[in-house]
Every structure is written in structure tokens, then in C-alpha cells.
Amino acid sequence: MSGNILDVQNLKMHFYMGHEGIIGGKKKYIYAVDDISFTLAKGETLGLVGESGCGKSTVVRAVSQLYRPTSGKVLLEGKDLTKLNKTEMFSARRNMQLVFQDPYSSLDPRMTTAEIIAEPMQIYKKRGFVKMSEAEIDERVEHLMELVGLSKFFKNRFPHEFSGGQRQRIGIARALALRPHLILADEPVSALDVSIQAQVLNLFKDIQKEMGLSYLFIAHDLAVIKYISDRIAVMYLGKIVETGGYKDLYANPLHPYTKALLSAAPVPDPAVERKRQRIILKGDVPSPDVQRPGCCFYDRCSEHKDCCRQSQPQFIQPAGAADGHQVACFLFVQK
Amino acid sequence: MTDEIILQVKDLRTYFYLDAGVVKAVDGISFDLHKGETLGIVGESGSGKSVTNLSIINLIQTPPGRITGGQVLFHGEDILKMNSNRLREIRGNRIAMIFQDPMSSLNPYLKISTQMMEAIQLHQGLNKKDAKAKAVEMLKLAGIPGAEKRVDYYPHQFSGGMRQRVMIAMGLSCNPDILIADEPTSALDVTIQAQILELMQDLTRRLGTAVIMITHSLGVVAGICDTINVMYAGRIVERGTTDDIFYDTKHPYTQGLIKSVPRLDRDTGERLFSIEGQPPNVIDLPDCCPFYPRCHRAMEICRQKYPPVAQFINGHCTSCWLYSPKDAGTFNLKDEKK
Numbered sequence: 001m002s003g004n005i006l007d008v009q010n011l012k013m014h015f016y017m018g019h020e021g022i023i024g025g026k027k028k029y030i031y032a033v034d035d036i037s038f039t040l041a042k043g044e045t046l047g048l049v050g051e052s053g054c055g056k057s058t059v060v061r062a063v064s065q066l067y068r069p070t071s072g073k074v075l076l077e078g079k080d081l082t083k084l085n086k087t088e089m090f091s092a093r094r095n096m097q098l099v100f101q102d103p104y105s106s107l108d109p110r111m112t113t114a115e116i117i118a119e120p121m122q123i124y125k126k127r128g129f130v131k132m133s134e135a136e137i138d139e140r141v142e143h144l145m146e147l148v149g150l151s152k153f154f155k156n157r158f159p160h161e162f163s164g165g166q167r168q169r170i171g172i173a174r175a176l177a178l179r180p181h182l183i184l185a186d187e188p189v190s191a192l193d194v195s196i197q198a199q200v201l202n203l204f205k206d207i208q209k210e211m212g213l214s215y216l217f218i219a220h221d222l223a224v225i226k227y228i229s230d231r232i233a234v235m236y237l238g239k240i241v242e243t244g245g246y247k248d249l250y251a252n253p254l255h256p257y258t259k260a261l262l263s264a265a266p267v268p269d270p271a272v273e274r275k276r277q278r279i280i281l282k283g284d285v286p287s288p289d290v291q292r293p294g295c296c297f298y299d300r301c302s303e304h305k306d307c308c309r310q311s312q313p314q315f316i317q318p319a320g321a322a323d324g325h326q327v328a329c330f331l332f333v334q335k
Numbered sequence: 336m337t338d339e340i341i342l343q344v345k346d347l348r349t350y351f352y353l354d355a356g357v358v359k360a361v362d363g364i365s366f367d368l369h370k371g372e373t374l375g376i377v378g379e380s381g382s383g384k385s386v387t388n389l390s391i392i393n394l395i396q397t398p399p400g401r402i403t404g405g406q407v408l409f410h411g412e413d414i415l416k417m418n419s420n421r422l423r424e425i426r427g428n429r430i431a432m433i434f435q436d437p438m439s440s441l442n443p444y445l446k447i448s449t450q451m452m453e454a455i456q457l458h459q460g461l462n463k464k465d466a467k468a469k470a471v472e473m474l475k476l477a478g479i480p481g482a483e484k485r486v487d488y489y490p491h492q493f494s495g496g497m498r499q500r501v502m503i504a505m506g507l508s509c510n511p512d513i514l515i516a517d518e519p520t521s522a523l524d525v526t527i528q529a530q531i532l533e534l535m536q537d538l539t540r541r542l543g544t545a546v547i548m549i550t551h552s553l554g555v556v557a558g559i560c561d562t563i564n565v566m567y568a569g570r571i572v573e574r575g576t577t578d579d580i581f582y583d584t585k586h587p588y589t590q591g592l593i594k595s596v597p598r599l600d601r602d603t604g605e606r607l608f609s610i611e612g613q614p615p616n617v618i619d620l621p622d623c624c625p626f627y628p629r630c631h632r633a634m635e636i637c638r639q640k641y642p643p644v645a646q647f648i649n650g651h652c653t654s655c656w657l658y659s660p661k662d663a664g665t666f667n668l669k670d671e672k673k
Contacts, residue, residue: 051524051525051526051527052524163613163614165613166613193379193380193551193614194379194551194553194592194595194596195379195591195592195595195609195610195614196379196613196614197595198595198596198597198607198608198609198610199609199610199611201597201607201609202606202607202609205605205606220524220525221597222525222599223596223597223598223599224597226597226599227597227607247602250599260526261525261526262599263529264525264526264528264529265525265554265599266528266529266532266552266554266555266557266558267554267557267558267598267599267600268552268553268554268556268557268581268593268596268598269557269581269598269600270557270558270577270578270581270582272557272600273554273557273558273559278529278533280526280529280530280533281526281530284494284496284497284527285524
């Protein structure tokens, strides 16, 4: 086993959308995630960024096996999750926990804080995977609440008694309950206000340092991703188009889409805003219901060539780019 | 931006009377809007941004809400005292609004043309044919390709960004003096957001429309606003030109807000600055500075009385005891009653 906690290879997630016509027509699919590969080292944070509909959340669900992937491998600590049976999967899930976007709908309104945080432990205890007494669980709940910055006196309160930021802390405490090695966080701060967002982001960083966790962190906000991530993967229309270290990717974006994305993100500084030249992309993101023979960004790219339409660009590391900074674009293919 | 003041809000108060108590959603705010100015209102959820704007066009649902005091002078005429006929002449005509979610503010059963022509016919007295021509012209201005054909589409046939373009075209179709935009780009992706902001800026400049832009994003206001109101718990805590707010920040809340946004253009460092604590519960707020429990420079007086407005140059002002030391010194709880 290498030092990678997560190794995703050629992951595809296609959703069957019925037939065309009444009888015998072609099968229709949504190609939500189409052939992506990435790795995540121990203690590292990989930020996955892209616009709505590009397949970020589907990646999280396919990796956590909430969806059974169409094809591809998901290796968690060397074990291929796509090949496990139910019991094995149940056991493997302990090491991989989720934090969701909406802290309002991801907590059961009829359970108290303590019950919510203890639930993963109770479930694994029932099936005999965890041996903990009730007192130990209780103690762990209190410890977790303290860890995420909630007073243990809130134990018997219900979710509606908390603000959005506090609820997200409960969600994080629940995810940490089973001492996982990997946290999949799907837009965990996008529903929060600016001042609270900063608190929760800092909490994620603190916990990582303390427990040596790895994060697969999803967000559409580029600045948030830059702050939290060690490495970043930019997704567009079900594919990863560029990946690299957070500094390299922001200092020297290669793919035309990454460039447009970075130039479009507003910066809270009037002087910077006045000076900058935005790359305004034409049109909207196309629908993912056809598999394109060429580059997925072809229709909106200002620098496209003939070959972009015909075949798909492979991941390469262009000359002069930093180590590990890779891009899938024909502009960097030497002829 | 010119010197002509088109909208004056004076000591506006909008309270909501709930079973749990009184929510002072907007509690005594005052500001001016000049012709052609783009004003940004920033603040966190619950700070009263949207209620401010609904109060300006007198759209507060009563009960539970009530505008309990203040004036909103539009060209010198108080909107809060107008009868419904006069209000109808102003809403959508002289003051137009666009909302955050374009799908829920368009009627899914009606064609875009029907919805756009309704306002144009009502306010401009055009016949059907001319109104439709005007609608097509506005859609073209808003950058919708194939406007002649797409004017007869239904809302679901447009994407999110396109729908927001339709809303902008509709809002500007009667050439209003003021366009109120309530989080117009928050539901959109960054690349689409850039398109829409560019469009709004371009169109309102060309037509000389003043814009009140509500947003929680400091990046958006930095890019397009001339002046900024920063709101916290129903009050304007700081107001000034965009440069003053960003480079000569006075109020500790504004300072914290600007510092706690992760930045793309520079290294934020290991730890992000964050304002500790939670936003206050707005039910039955005491008459003190609502920010003092989270403020790192709080003083004794902050706990007792709301600070007066301290003025600086260029209309830059803030409500904070740090800048009113004289009052702070002579303050006596017994003889001061507001």
C-alpha cells in the first residue's frame, strides 16, 4: 500500500435516463462523472472545485458508495470499495465519513445533539464493530462537542435551537465520532455567513492537525478552496481538467477554463477589482447528456483548435509547470 | 453619479410583532441615494438588508410587520404615505426590483413576452405591438441571443443565468430611476455571476439608473459599488464610499468582516481571522451596541447605550463608541433616555 488513503481510478458514474422514443430506442444517460482519477495522500486536503452540475457531489457519493459507480475503482486504504459486499462495506465506511452542505436538513430535528453525535457509535456498537459502554459513548460525545467548540451543556438541545454555524459543528462532531481517517465534505461552508464560515474553516484545519485526517473538500468558492486545500482539482462537465498544488494552480493556471474561473471570482478589494480583466465565458455549461468525442470545454473555449473537437486531451505535465501540476488540454501538447 | 438626491431614507424603522417578542428588523437607518449611484448593502443573514429594501417600496407584509417610523422620500415625496394607486405608479415603473432566485420570481405559466409586456403596457401606455417590440429590444440589450424568437419562450426554457437576464431586462424596461437588486447573483455560478454583474453595470450606467445592491459578498460590492452601507442587527454600522470602507475601515465589525474572507489574490496564511461568537438574537434586542459581545475592542459603555454616529470626511460615518470618546466620557445612564 502506498501513502495514499484514497485512490480513485477511472471512476464513471452514468445515470440511466430511460429510452428515446417508445420501443427499442437508444438508451439515454446523464454522464455525471466521466472517467476521473485522483489520489489523496494521508493528512492531505484535496479541494474539488467547479460550477453547479459539473459532478462534484456525484464524485463524493460515488466514492462513498452511496451510488454504485458505473465503472472504475475506488481504493480506500488499498481496499477496492466497489467490490465489497454489504458487511465489508459497512465496516469500511467507518473510516470514511461525510459532512453535508445544509446543516438544516442533515440533522434529524427530533433527536438531541447528544443522540445525533452518538448515533454512529450506537449503530456500530449494535452490530458489534465497536465495543463501547454507554458511559464511554457519553464521554466521547462530550469530548467531541468540546472539540468542535460546543459547550457540553447543549447536549440535550435540539437542532432548531442552534444557529447554522453551530449546526454545522454538530455535523462535524458526528462525522468524527467513529475516528475516521477520511472526511468527505460536500460544500460544508457554502450555507454559512462570512464570519461563521471563517470559524468553521478554521475548525476543519484545527481538527485535521489534531487528528491527522484527510479531507476531500468540495466547494464552489475558489477562495475557500484555496485556503483549505493542499492540492486542487478543477472539474468541468464530469471531468477533471486541471490539478495541482494550491499555490501553483492559482499562480499559474493552465487550462482556459481554470483561467476563466479564477478571473471571474470577485475579490474583496476595490483596487484589484478595478484593474482586472475578466475573461467572460460565452454561454452556459452544456448538458451532460451526450458523451463528447472531444474536449468537454470545446464549445466555450476561446482558444480551441480543430483537434479539440475530435479527440479527448490526455493529462500531461507541461514543460515549466511545477511538479504534480497537470492539465488536460491540447494547448500544451507538443506537436 | 451626480449630486442630485433621488431617494432619502430618514430614520426608517420596521418592526415585526411576533408572539415571541418584537423583532426590530430595521431600527432607525438613514441614507441618501444619488442619481446614477450604485449603493451596496452588505451584512449577514438577518441583519435587515432585505427588509430595508422591502420597506423602501412599502412591501412589508402587515401583520406581522409594520413600518413604525421614519420617511422614505422619493424625489421629495414620502413613499410610506402614498395611497395604493400612487404606489402602483411607482413600483415597477420608477423603482424596479430584481430578486435572488429568478425562477421563483417569474410566472412559470406565462410566456416571457406576456410578463414583460404587462409592465410596459401598464406604465408606458403602449399598444401590444409596440410593447412587444420594446420587450424584444430590452432582451437584446440584456444580451439574450435570438431575442425575437425567445421572447415567446416560457421561463423553464431558459437557464439560470438567462432567467436573471430576463429579470434585468424586465426591471429596466420602464427605465426606472432606481433598480433594487436583492442578491441578484447569489444563486448563480461564478462565471455566470461575472456575466450578470458586467451586464448590470453596463446597462445601468448607460441608462443612468441608480442601483441598490443587496449582497453578502464583499467581492461583489468591491467590484461594482460606489458607496456601501454595512448593516448589523438592523442598523447601519458603517457607511461610506467603497474605498473608505475597504481601505479606511472604522467599525470593528467591518474590519472583522473584511479580514475573515479568504482571499484569492494573496496568501491568507495558516489561519483565517474569524469574528468569534454568533450573530445576536434579534428578538427584543437591548438598546446597546449589538456587536459588543463579539467585539474585541468592546468597552463598558458599549454594553449600556447604542453609539451615536461619528462623521468623517466624504460622508464616511460609523456608529461606534471608539470614535465618540467625548460622549463616552460624559455618559450617564440616568439622564439619558432614548
